[in-house]
Amino acid sequence: MTAILELDRVSKRFGGLQAVHDLSFAMREGEILGLIGPNGAGKSTLFNLINGVFAPNTGKIVFTGIDITGEKPYVVARHGLARTHQIVQPLTNMTVLENCTVGACFGRENLPLSRARDVAREAVHLTGLDDRIDMLALHLTIAGKKRLELARALAARPKLLLLDEVLAGLNPTEVEHMIGVIHRIRDSGVTILIIEHLMQAIMSLSHRIVVLNYGEKLAEGLPAEVARDPQVVEAYLGDPKLAEQLHGGAAHA
Amino acid sequence: MLGILASIIDGVLVGLVYGLAAMGLTLIWGVMDVINLTHGAMIVAGMMALYLLVSALGISPYLTLPPVLIGGFFVGVALYWIAIHRMVGRPPLMSLLSTFAVNLILIGVGTAVWGTALFNVELSLPGITIGRYTFPGPHILAAVLAAVIAAALYVFLHYTRIGKALRAVANNREAAELVGIPTTRLLAISVGVGVALAGVSGMLIGTLFPFTILSGDGYQLKSFIVTVLGGFGNPVGALLGGIALGLLEGLVTPFVPVSWTLVIEFALFVLVLIAFPGGIFASRRGAL
Amino acid sequence: MIRRPFFWIIGLVIAAFVALPAIGNDVQMRESLALACVYITLASNLNLMLGYAGYINFGSIVFFGLGGYICIWLVDSYGWSLALSLLAAGIGVSGLSFIFGLGILRLRGPFFALSTIGIVEGVQAFVENFGPWGGSSGIYISPQVFQPLGGSAQALWVIYFLLVAAMGASLYLSYAIKTSKFGLGLIAIGQNEDAAAILGVPTPRYKALVYSASAFLPAITGGLYFFKGAFIQPSDAFDLTLSTEAIVICMLGGQGTVTGVALGAYLYEELRGYLLTTATFSNFQLVIAGVLLLLIVLFFPSGLMGWIYSRFPRLKRVLE
Numbered sequence: 139m140t141a142i143l144e145l146d147r148v149s150k151r152f153g154g155l156q157a158v159h160d161l162s163f164a165m166r167e168g169e170i171l172g173l174i175g176p177n178g179a180g181k182s183t184l185f186n187l188i189n190g191v192f193a194p195n196t197g198k199i200v201f202t203g204i205d206i207t208g209e210k211p212y213v214v215a216r217h218g219l220a221r222t223h224q225i226v227q228p229l230t231n232m233t234v235l236e237n238c239t240v241g242a243c244f245g246r247e248n249l250p251l252s253r254a255r256d257v258a259r260e261a262v263h264l265t266g267l268d269d270r271i272d273m274l275a276l277h278l279t280i281a282g283k284k285r286l287e288l289a290r291a292l293a294a295r296p297k298l299l300l301l302d303e304v305l306a307g308l309n310p311t312e313v314e315h316m317i318g319v320i321h322r323i324r325d326s327g328v329t330i331l332i333i334e335h336l337m338q339a340i341m342s343l344s345h346r347i348v349v350l351n352y353g354e355k356l357a358e359g360l361p362a363e364v365a366r367d368p369q370v371v372e373a374y375l376g377d378p379k380l381a382e383q384l385h386g387g388a389a390h391a
Numbered sequence: 392m393l394g395i396l397a398s399i400i401d402g403v404l405v406g407l408v409y410g411l412a413a414m415g416l417t418l419i420w421g422v423m424d425v426i427n428l429t430h431g432a433m434i435v436a437g438m439m440a441l442y443l444l445v446s447a448l449g450i451s452p453y454l455t456l457p458p459v460l461i462g463g464f465f466v467g468v469a470l471y472w473i474a475i476h477r478m479v480g481r482p483p484l485m486s487l488l489s490t491f492a493v494n495l496i497l498i499g500v501g502t503a504v505w506g507t508a509l510f511n512v513e514l515s516l517p518g519i520t521i522g523r524y525t526f527p528g529p530h531i532l533a534a535v536l537a538a539v540i541a542a543a544l545y546v547f548l549h550y551t552r553i554g555k556a557l558r559a560v561a562n563n564r565e566a567a568e569l570v571g572i573p574t575t576r577l578l579a580i581s582v583g584v585g586v587a588l589a590g591v592s593g594m595l596i597g598t599l600f601p602f603t604i605l606s607g608d609g610y611q612l613k614s615f616i617v618t619v620l621g622g623f624g625n626p627v628g629a630l631l632g633g634i635a636l637g638l639l640e641g642l643v644t645p646f647v648p649v650s651w652t653l654v655i656e657f658a659l660f661v662l663v664l665i666a667f668p669g670g671i672f673a674s675r676r677g678a679l
Numbered sequence: 680m681i682r683r684p685f686f687w688i689i690g691l692v693i694a695a696f697v698a699l700p701a702i703g704n705d706v707q708m709r710e711s712l713a714l715a716c717v718y719i720t721l722a723s724n725l726n727l728m729l730g731y732a733g734y735i736n737f738g739s740i741v742f743f744g745l746g747g748y749i750c751i752w753l754v755d756s757y758g759w760s761l762a763l764s765l766l767a768a769g770i771g772v773s774g775l776s777f778i779f780g781l782g783i784l785r786l787r788g789p790f791f792a793l794s795t796i797g798i799v800e801g802v803q804a805f806v807e808n809f810g811p812w813g814g815s816s817g818i819y820i821s822p823q824v825f826q827p828l829g830g831s832a833q834a835l836w837v838i839y840f841l842l843v844a845a846m847g848a849s850l851y852l853s854y855a856i857k858t859s860k861f862g863l864g865l866i867a868i869g870q871n872e873d874a875a876a877i878l879g880v881p882t883p884r885y886k887a888l889v890y891s892a893s894a895f896l897p898a899i900t901g902g903l904y905f906f907k908g909a910f911i912q913p914s915d916a917f918d919l920t921l922s923t924e925a926i927v928i929c930m931l932g933g934q935g936t937v938t939g940v941a942l943g944a945y946l947y948e949e950l951r952g953y954l955l956t957t958a959t960f961s962n963f964q965l966v967i968a969g970v971l972l973l974l975i976v977l978f979f980p981s982g983l984m985g986w987i988y989s990r991f992p993r994l995k996r997v998l999e
Contacts, residue, residue, distance in 0.1 A: 227871055489977065495968055
């Protein structure tokens with residue numbers, strides 16, 4: 139298996155809080171790995187460690203064979219890693235196209251401006267923002283901003299895409315659309331690491347699941363396996379009996 | 392050797408006043424993330440108030456403290472409504488520019504009226520003499536007054552309703568609003584208090600050294616340095632930082648020409664900020 | 680870029696600056712336009728930091744003053760030609776700025792702004808104590824230096840055209856950066872520096888580059904300005920008034936726009952000239968600047984161009 143991303147005993151503490159503890163897992167190229175866990179389990183922190191916002195206290199992070207532990211975010215981006223944020227971070231006074239052009243210019247391929255605009259347009263099209271391509275980011279709805287966040291990350295033509303609760307706050311129609319987009323992204327060869335609270339969605343999207351609790355890996359495996367794992371159920375739901383219902387709903391991995 | 396010790400002690404005395412000045416700056420910074428670039432002008436305003444009241448009314452310089460404190464409060468509230476209110480929530484650069492603009496206006500008017508004249512307030516206060524060294528009376532009294540006001544501020548922040556509300560707003564404005572705290576009024580009050588402190592420290596500095604309308608810049612820079620040393624939004628840290636700065640000045644002034652003191656302090660400022668981009672104590676907002 | 684109309688608009692402005700005073704040999708107009716050149720140069724270059732990257736440089740005067748000093752010193756002490764001295768001033772100051780920039784640009788917005796004020800004070804104190812540069816008395820240069828330029832009268836014209844060239848270069852530089860990938864990265868930094876870094880914009884390097892780029896032409900302009908007066912001293916070279924006015928002009932015209940800065944400079948100079956003839960104290964210069972800045976920041980943060988674009992959105996396609 140060609141491991142596109144490997145985490146080896148990564149830990150991060152903030153003062154008295156151990157946010158991530160001794161975490162290890164690997165991702166196969168082309169898979170969708172779902173990251174779940176109760177609030178505060180360290181999922182977003184993990185993303186921040188991978189893409190360079192924080193440096194881990196211990197451990198190693200290897201991306202496409204390159205050691206990116208502690209590298210600055212712009213270096214990591216250049217290696218081909220893009221992410222979206224739980225709380226969207228649009229470049230507010232720039233248009234949708236300009237936002238995506240930034241992604242295309244400074245991402246993996248380091249494109250010149252004119253070529254970057256074309257790539258940006260493709261990303262805008264893939265996420266269905268064509269009708270708003272010249273709109274300022276600040277005038278978009280929340281759903282629009284979430285799509286922009288995704289389009290911008292895609293424009294960077296990443297090898298690995300980190301999606302942080304990209305479905306949160308969307309209505310069912312929008313969720314369905316976004317899931318379709320994610321499938322298309324995967325089909326184009328991008329590996330995806332996704333954090334999501336919408337259980338149905340993440341269980342059906344992911345090939346494998348990693349469960350985090352209090353910064354540690356609680357379980358790892360196929361969605362169906364993980365859903366049955368009593369430790370996972372207890373951590374999430376507090377009641378092992380609800381495992382049956384979840385198992386029933388996640389039977390289509 | 393003893394001479395240096397005496398210089399250091401004197402520096403600490405003056406440092407307490409610097410600390411008071413910095414408290415005004417750090418309070419506003421901590422409560423609403425606004426850097427008040429009129430701080431220097433307000434210090435000068437305190438100095439001028441001292442001079443004008445003393446020469447017009449012939450009263451003891453120290454009696455000007457209450458009017459400066461109260462007047463400073465109202466000036467601060469006015470400053471809030473004029474230049475800061477609309478900037479809350481906008482990028483911090485905007486409040487920098489708006490307070491900078493007010494500073495231009497104030498200093499411009501000041502120099503138009505008084506030019507670069509040097510002002511000095513006559514004081515005769517017996518000092519304390521130990522051996523060959525005399526610690527000037529004004530220095531001691533200014534330090535004591537600064538310490539008293541600082542203590543009063545501490546009591547205000549921790550033991551009164553308004554003070555606690557202020558700390559709540561500093562910690563998390565949205566949450567404070569949600570529990571019914573009238574944040575706008577409190578923001579105005581915090582600027583009022585901050586400016587009052589700046590004015591009073593100016594008044595006290597006026598009893599120590601001669602000054603011109605343009606002296607504010609130097610003291611404003613010192614306030615920033617102290618704030619960085621002591622942590623943003625942290626009044627106790629500001630006081631300690633002021634003492635530290637005073638100590639540094641006491642150590643340095645016997646050996647270095649006066650015009651270099653500020654350069655050294657400033658170099659320290661930049662170096663500290665580069666090493667600790669959030670300030671030495673990097674206290675998160677709400678350490679009030 | 681040559682195909683865009685705005686390129687030619689800038690060219691027209693430069694041509695006007697060259698032709699208008701030259702045609703009638705109008706010395707008074709030349710002097711007034713020379714001042715406009717200085718304002719436009721300082722403001723355009725300041726705009727690179729302020730309008731694009733979102734960093735306020737309160738002390739941009741330090742580029743102007745240091746450039747002036749280096750130029751005068753080289754001409755006076757070493758007999759260098761004006762051209763070479765100007766070039767040395769530009770390269771020297773931007774080189775120093777790049778190094779300094781790597782350091783102080785680690786500070787975020789407000790702290791950077793504060794440290795720029797301190798840099799001016801620090802450099803001024805240093806120069807005042809620096810013997811070879813005349814200390815606090817400054818440097819006078821002898822009229823001999825105007826001979827290679829054809830005598831003092833003609834020298835003033837040569838200097839004027841060089842000032843226009845520097846202004847033109849500043850406008851083209853702003854335009855070129857704004858329409859480049861570098862500019863896009865800068866503007867992204869100005870919008871959200873953390874997000875920009877995550878998107879791959881190499882923020883420290885870009886910030887240091889733009890900071891030193893914004894030093895080059897002001898340094899040359901400083902060299903020209905003080906050479907013209909044949910005298911430089913610390914209190915003039917590092918007078919925060921000019922850099923403050925540059926900030927006001929940027930905000931007045933519309934930060935982040937190329938046109939706005941030129942318009943703003945012109946308007947500001949007119950306003951200042953008019954008001955100063957009716958007010959008696961020169962200190963009112965800063966009061967006017969302060970009132971103007973306050974009004975703009977409170978009520979018209981996008982400046983003149985913001986207002987123009989909201990009325991005539993079509994213009995956005997043509998102007999920058």
